[in-house]
Amino acid sequence: MTILDIVDTAARLREQLGGRILLPGDDAYDTARTPWNLAIDQRPFAVARPESAEDVVDVVNAAAALGLRVAPQSTGHGAGALADSDLSGAILVSLSALRGATVDPVSRTARVLGGSQWNDVLAEAAPHGLTAMHGSAGDVGVVGYALSGGLSFYARAHGLAVNLVRGVQIVTADGCLVRASADENPELFWAVRGGSGAFGIVVSLEIDLLPYAEVVAGMMLWDATQAPRVAHAWAEWTRTAPESATTSMRLMHFPPLPELPPFLSGRSVLVIDGVVLEDDATADAVLAPLRALAPELDTVARIPSAAVVHMHMDPPEPSPAASAGGMLVGLPADAVDAWLDASTTIPGLTFAEIRHVGGAAARRPSRSGALGALDAEYLVAGIGMVPVPEAAAAAQAGVHAFVAALARWHAPVLALTFIDGGVANGPGFGDASARLRELKAIYDPRAMFAAAHPVD
Ligand SMILES: Cc1cc2nc3c(=O)[nH]c(=O)nc-3n(C[C@H](O)[C@H](O)[C@H](O)COP(=O)(O)OP(=O)(O)OC[C@H]3O[C@@H](n4cnc5c(N)ncnc54)[C@H](O)[C@@H]3O)c2cc1C
Known part of the structure; x- marks a missing residue:
């Protein structure tokens, strides 16, 4: 212009x-x-x-x-x-002014306005003894997360959040407000469950809730000097962990900051956290091999499910960061060694995470949309904090080098919600790419919608 x-x-x-x-x-x-x-x-x-x-x-x-x-x-x-x-x-x-959720406890569903955050849903669901397929942080948006997959700490038991979406009200490129569901505009409904913001603006969404008032959840923490011992043991444990357990392991490097608690400030620590959807005795038995590793801190206990959003210690306020992600087919001992080496040596990398996925998250339910499953066993995600703009290049380089260090074990799929800039998004849609492009040409022929994960 x-x-x-x-x-x-x-x-x-x-x-x-x-x-x-x-x-x-x-x-x-x-x-x-x-x-x-x-x-x-x-x-x-x-x-x-x-x-x-x-x-x-x-x-x-x-x-x-x-x-x-x-x-x-x-x-x-x-x-x-x-x-x-x-x-x-x-x-x-x-869409920050379009927030709010209403819960129907009988059908165990929530109707959520397009700009809502998971905290909005949890506030309404918790009084009914229900929870939602939120991710690690409560201030993440429901639509951006759920329509691009959504990996929660319930994923191994209940699959991807996108499969719980029952319908959307969406404004399409022709300016029409339409409903898309299994019965109305089913092709658009298929496309938006993965294609997300590339097909229109979602003004509300209906999603199934989960029947958990309380869950066993929390974290265990070790000094980073213990990382080789604990990381290998966690990887071994995940090989037989039940699908009721979804856990993550991170090496976290914290700068010395007065606002951080003393057990984190200025330290490098290894943290395992997650949720076990079992009764107390079974959860204790499942977690016993991790507890035998003698964590310095162990907060795992039965807690209100609405508190799970605080477990992962995500920043409570807007923050500057670079991130990159990939998926792994497995985590053999040499992959753990590569992860340990990359997590401790790459400059610009603040948090190096591996999440145990697989289970129901790797199984595509019938009648799913463009994105229904992630056929991989682990997610790998690197985060580099960017306290000043000059740190951005090192953080970007660091997080991508971290994911590349595990290339030997990469699965040919990507978790869209863990992909930031610098990666072609096409691979994230897998087999659905061609059909998504056809539907994009029908619903948005001028490519009006610019999305985090473009369909082009
Ligand atoms: C601290 C933190 C923790 C996270 N934890 C997890 C996690 O545990 N699991 C996980 O899977 N992901 C996680 N993520 C990634 C997160 O799911 C993605 O960044 C997701 O895109 C966030 O959605 P949003 O709506 O908040 O973001 P936005 O940046 O607002 O939206 C991302 C994209 O979604 C689309 N979109 C958003 N709202 C609408 C709408 N109303 N209509 C149409 N399109 C829309 C648009 O294409 C937009 O570009 C995390 C991210 C952070 C920063």
Whole structure:
């Protein structure tokens, strides 16, 4: 666009949407364009903050009339992936004002507004003795997480979160608000369960809940000097762990910071955490081999299920980070050694995680959508904190080097929710890629929607 085009388009956008649109120079523009991942500097043409489904329809129609793209965003936890898209000609549609959930305890389902966070769902589900297929952090957005797979600490027992989605209300590229479910617009429903924001703006979603008021969950912690002994033992333990147990192992390097608890500040530690969906006696028996490794700290106990979102120690506030992920076919002893070496030697890598997946997460249920399972046994994810912008390059290099260090054991699948920028997204859709592209051409022929995981 020339400068004249930009000025003209901005004026027409303002004319159509008035105060519902924020343009560069408006007071609130900078706050509204800032995602949860503070390392990502998004500079969209404009930002819209719809408060209703009707607002969303108006924004999509205005964008279509002016030839602008549209990028839906709930929280910006996935902003690193969206950063591969040029937003200079796009309206960033921040759904942060469209939050709230209602729970039907009889059908054990929740109806969730498009910008909701998992904490919104848990607050409504917990009083009914129910919980949800949330991930490790409660402030992650329901739509971005669930429609791109969603790996929870219930995954080995209950599969991917995307398979619990029963229907969506979505504004498509033609500005129509439609429902997609097994019975209505089934092809769109298939596509959106994996294709996510590439097919429209989800204004609400219905999702099944899980019948757990309390679960056995928590973490065990060792000094990093114990890592070789504990890591090999955990890998061995996962080989026979029941599907009721979903756990993760991380090597975590914490800087010395006064806001951190003393057991973390300035230390490198190995942490195993997770959930065991068993009664107390069975859970104790399952966990006994890990407890025999004499953790310095052991918080694993029966807790309210709503508290599981605090277990993984994710940052409670927006944070700057680079991340990268991959999946592994297995974790033999030499893979553990490669993980230990990479976790302790690669500069820029703050947290090096391996999650035990497989189980139900590797089995595609009948009637699933474009993404129904992850055919792999482990997830590997590297995170590099970016306290100052100058640290971004080292963090990016570090997290990618970490994932590459395990290349010998990579599975030919990717967990979309753990992929940030710098990776072609096509492989994440696997066998569904071709059909997704066909449906994209039908539902969004002008490729209006810019998504964290593009379908192109
Ligand atoms: C601290 C932290 C912990 C995490 N833990 C886990 C975990 O345990 N398991 C896991 O699987 N993942 C996890 N993730 C990854 C997370 O699931 C992804 O980053 C996901 O994209 C976040 O969704 P969001 O809506 O919050 O993010 P956003 O950045 O807001 O959205 C990501 C993408 O989703 C789409 N989208 C979002 N909202 C809408 C909407 N209303 N309509 C249409 N499209 C939409 C868009 O394409 C958007 O680009 C974690 C991430 C972080 C930073």
